[in-house]
Amino acid sequence: MIQLKTKEEIKLMYESAQIVSKTLGILTKEISPGVSLIHLDKIAEEFIRDQGAEPGFLGLYDFPNTLCMSPNDQVVHGIPNNYTLKEGDIISIDCGALKNGYYGDQAYTFSVGEVDSSIQKMMDITKQSLYAGIKKCKKGNCIGDISFAIQLICENAGYGVVRELVGHGLGKSMHEDPQVPNYGRKGSGARIDDGLVVAIEPMINLGTHKVKFHKDGWTVTTQDHKPSCHFEHDVAVVDGMPKLLTTYKYIYDALGVYSNEEDEFIFNP
Template sequence: MIKLKTKEEIDLLYESAQIVSKTLGMLAKEVKPGVTTLHLDKLAEEYIRDHDAIPGFLGMYDFPNTLCMSPNDQVVHGIPNNKPLEEGDIISIDCGALKNGFYGDQAYTFSVGEINPEIEKMMTITKQSLYSGIKKCKTGNRIGDISFAIQLICENAGYGVVRELVGHGLGKDMHEDPQVPNYGRKGSGPKIEEGLVIAIEPMINQGTYKVKFHNDGWTVTTRDNKPSCHFEHDVAVVDGLPKLLSTYKYIYEALGISSNEEEEFLYKSLHS
């Protein structure tokens, strides 16, 4: 059952999402060759707790850490460890936080030093597909319109769109209805209504869309061992239109990136 949110609830979701966004912004300066994912994980846990929130992933379904850290051919749900990142790696960092009873959930794929231009292109197009999907998150459309928009951009560029892992509704639970696939048909799936809050998260592979689930119960890699990337935003339908509860602003500020990609989706809280 899809749980539509009130303006007051969306405000609380915004607060949680912003904590996640600021956590990723803090981490942006720390992602570099030689650092371990376990070190980044500890920084994130401290930051989230210092901001009066609880790490959203830690202990959920028995996950052992604050962050899902997925380098290179890992798609999602990688477990932080003591292996240092290397020049040329990419790493998807997926982070969640719980505050005032509501979750924030966001992911960004970072470059570690200089990376292969072909991998950088995949990351750019995946992020473009995310915003293309967000544009379709408005009343009168259906979830399949979001899915189709993401799939069209990524497959036209020759990339594999992961089938087994999808976006989701967001609220008092991290994973609520509806599921939000990154592939699908226009006009299919549940209707998009006022108060819908979802996490849209394209998971895109450089090669095949097929993935492998590992024996640790968490790690998912590409079947052909080619790189994968992952971007995720929390989106609410407010006055019929998509509004971003999360932001990449803090990441971009840390990395010196100039972007206006979020301008049309800016959310105004009841208290602003």
């Protein structure tokens, strides 16, 4: 059952979402060759708690850490460990925070130094597909319209769209209805209305869409061991239109990058 949110609830969710976005911004400055995943995880936990929030993933379904950290051929849900980043790696960092009883949830795939041009292209197109999906998250459309927009861009570029893992509703629980697949048919799925809040998150592979679930109960990798990337935003439908609760602004500020990709989705609480 979909739990539509009031404007007051969306404002509370915005606060949680912004904490997650700021956390990713802090981590951006730390990502470099030789840095361990567990070091980044500790930085994130400390920052989130300093904001008066709790790490959203820590202990959720018994997950052992603050961040899901998934380098290279890991798709999602990687457990932070002593792996040290290397030049040319990519790493998806998925972060959650809980404040005022509501969750924020966001992911970004970072490059470590210079990455192969084919991998960079996959990342760019995946992020492009995220915003194409967000544009379809408006009153009167269906969830399948979001899914179709993402799938069309990524598969036309020759990438594998993961089937087994999907986006989701968000609120007082980290995972609520509806599920938001990254593949689907126009006009299918639940009807979108004001108050819907979803995490839209394309998970896209350079090769096959097929994945492998590992025995640790969390780690998911591509079956062909080619790289995968993951981008995620929290989106609320306000007055019929999609508004971003999360932002990549803090990441771009840390990188010294200008972007206007979020301008049409700015939420003013």
